Structures are given as C-alpha cells and as structure tokens.
Amino acid sequence: MKDILDDLNKAFENKVRLGIMSALVVNKQVDFNTLKDLLSVTDGNLASHLKSLESKEYIEVYKLFVGRKPKTNYKATSSGKKAFRKHIKAIEQLLK
Amino acid sequence: MDKQKYIEDIKDIKDIMDRSTKFISLSGVSGIITGVLALIAVYIAYNIVYADQNYLVDRIAILSVEKLMLLFGIASVTIISSILLGLLFTSKKARKNNQKLWDSQAKRFYLSLAIPLCSGGILCIILLLKGYVGLVAPLTLIFYGLALVNGSHNTLSEIKSLGIIEIVLGLLSIYYIGYGLLFWAAGFGLMHIVYGTFMHFKYGS
Numbered sequence: 001m002k003d004i005l006d007d008l009n010k011a012f013e014n015k016v017r018l019g020i021m022s023a024l025v026v027n028k029q030v031d032f033n034t035l036k037d038l039l040s041v042t043d044g045n046l047a048s049h050l051k052s053l054e055s056k057e058y059i060e061v062y063k064l065f066v067g068r069k070p071k072t073n074y075k076a077t078s079s080g081k082k083a084f085r086k087h088i089k090a091i092e093q094l095l096k
Numbered sequence: 097m098d099k100q101k102y103i104e105d106i107k108d109i110k111d112i113m114d115r116s117t118k119f120i121s122l123s124g125v126s127g128i129i130t131g132v133l134a135l136i137a138v139y140i141a142y143n144i145v146y147a148d149q150n151y152l153v154d155r156i157a158i159l160s161v162e163k164l165m166l167l168f169g170i171a172s173v174t175i176i177s178s179i180l181l182g183l184l185f186t187s188k189k190a191r192k193n194n195q196k197l198w199d200s201q202a203k204r205f206y207l208s209l210a211i212p213l214c215s216g217g218i219l220c221i222i223l224l225l226k227g228y229v230g231l232v233a234p235l236t237l238i239f240y241g242l243a244l245v246n247g248s249h250n251t252l253s254e255i256k257s258l259g260i261i262e263i264v265l266g267l268l269s270i271y272y273i274g275y276g277l278l279f280w281a282a283g284f285g286l287m288h289i290v291y292g293t294f295m296h297f298k299y300g301s
Contacts, residue, residue, distance in 0.1 A: 018105060022112040030116065038116055040194060088109065091102045 007090035024076035119205035121190035127292025135285035233276025237266030
C-alpha cells in the first residue's frame with residue numbers, strides 16, 4: 001500500500017492538471033484555446049496550471065504566429081508522459 | 097483513502113481523452129432520420145424504375161434518360177437533406193457534449209470519411225456516364241462502408257461494425273446484381289435506423 005501511495009503524483013491531483021495531461025498524452029500537441037474549451041475553465045485558471053506543469057517539465061510550450069495571431073501550443077514531454085502513466089497505474093492499483 | 101475520487105478521476109481522464117481525439121457527438125436521431133429518408137427515396141425510385149415493367153418475370157430495368165435524370169434528382173435531394181438534417185442534430189448534440197461541429201477532432205473525422213467517399217462517388221459518376229448503372233448501387237454501399245470503417249477511428253467505435261455491414265451488403269449486391277435498390281434500402285435505410293436507435297439509447301440524444 002505504501003508503494004502505491006508513493007507512485008501517486010501530487011502534480012496530477014488537481015482536476016485541471018489531470019485534464020491537461022489526459023489531453024496531451026493522446027494528442028501530439030494541443031493549443032491553449034482548445035484546452036480551454038475542452039476543460040471548461042477560465043484563461044487565468046488554465047494558465048496557472050499550465051505554468052505549474054511546465055515548471056515540473058511535464059509539458060513544453062511552443063509559441064508561434066498564425067498570420068498575425070499568436071498561438072500557444074502545448075506538448076507533453078516524455079518525462080511528463082512517463083509520470084502520468086505511473087500515476088494512472090497507481091490509481092488502477094488502488095481501485096483493485 | 098477516498099476511492100470515489102479516484103474512480104471519478106479515471107472517468108475524467110477517459111472522457112477528456114475521448115473528447116480531445118474523437119468526434120463523439122454523432123447523433124442517433126440523425127441516423128434514424130437519414131434511414132427513413134433513404135427508405136422513402138428507395139420506394140419512390142423503385143416505383144419509377146419498375147413502373148410498367150413486369151419485373152416478376154424478367155428483372156431487367158430499362159431506363160430512359162429522363163428516368164435516369166429523375167433518379168439522379170431523387171438521389172441528390174435525399175443525400176443533401178440527409179447531410180443537412182444530420183448536421184443539425186449532430187450540432188445540437190455537440191453543444192451538449194461541449195464539442196464543436198468544426199473542431200480539430202471533427203475535421204479529422206470528416207476528412208477520414210471524405211477520402212473513400214469522394215473516390216467512390218467519382219468512380220460511380222464515371223460508371224454512370226459509361227452506362228454501367230447496375231454497378232452503382234453495390235459500389236456506393238462498398239465505398240460508404242469503407243469510409244465508415246476509416247472514419248471509425250475518429251469517432252464512436254460502433255461505426256466500424258456498421259461500415260463492415262455496409263461492405264458485406266455491397267458485395268452481396270454485386271453477386272445478386274439487379275436487386276441494387278433492395279440492398280440500398282437495407283444498407284442506407286434499415287441499417288441507419290437500427291444503428292441510430294441503438295446509439296440514441298446508448299449515448300443519449
């Protein structure tokens with residue numbers, strides 16, 4: 001039981017962060033507005049959770065311009081994907 | 097330890113993975129409506145094709161150019177109204193699912209449908225122009241089935257089995273050539289109604 005609890009990742013305890021990672025592990029990249037629609041959260045809320053995942057290096061940010069409009073894309077890093085998979089496995093163990 | 101929270105987490109993860117990769121807002125009602133429209137169209141077409149022909153004795157339909165044009169008209173009206181009604185009900189459902197009718201998942205789905213569908217459509221028009229009318233019914237079914245199987249990766253998984261059924265019906269109707277309209281009624285009419293009803297009850301309206 002103790003090991004399983006160690007595998008649970010505090011970074012993914014929050015619903016928004018969990019949602020961000022879920023979307024990023026199954027898509028090559030997702031832009032800010034799509035994430036916002038997908039999770040039904042406010043700009044500020046989403047931005048702060050993205051920042052915290054970024055600081056842990058679970059996700060990477062790509063900024064680009066589409067015409068004149070700036071667009072921000074997010075990608076899961078390989079360590080982010082690994083950590084997320086570990087977290088899901090731990091949940092599955094707990095629910096067994 | 098709060099198990100309920102983790103059960104909900106898993107549900108959220110699945111939901112977001114589905115919504116971010118697949119177009120899950122296909123509406124069952126639009127399937128049913130498309131099916132009914134197809135049945136009506138086939139009924140009208142049947143009466144046009146086999147009017148004044150003793151089809152119980154020999155099943156050869158002789159089609160004049162006027163009749164062909166009329167059939168083409170019926171087919172176009174049916175396809176266009178099916179697509180419009182389908183989009184209407186699907187957009188309603190998309191709003192409920194918090195998805196858009198034209199987001200990246202939907203685009204992926206439409207594109208995967210469109211490639212086999214357009215190739216099949218162009219092939220059928222060429223065959224029609226060359227006079228091979230009988231092959232059109234089976235080929236539309238086959239290509240529609242291929243389109244559904246291809247598109248099923250980007251939408252609800254049931255669509256795959258519907259596609260396979262359409263392909264089988266298409267192949268059968270090549271074997272039993274001359275019964276194309278009946279296979280159309282089964283494939284585009286009956287199967288849409290059956291699947292539409294099933295999806296409506298499984299996923300809600």
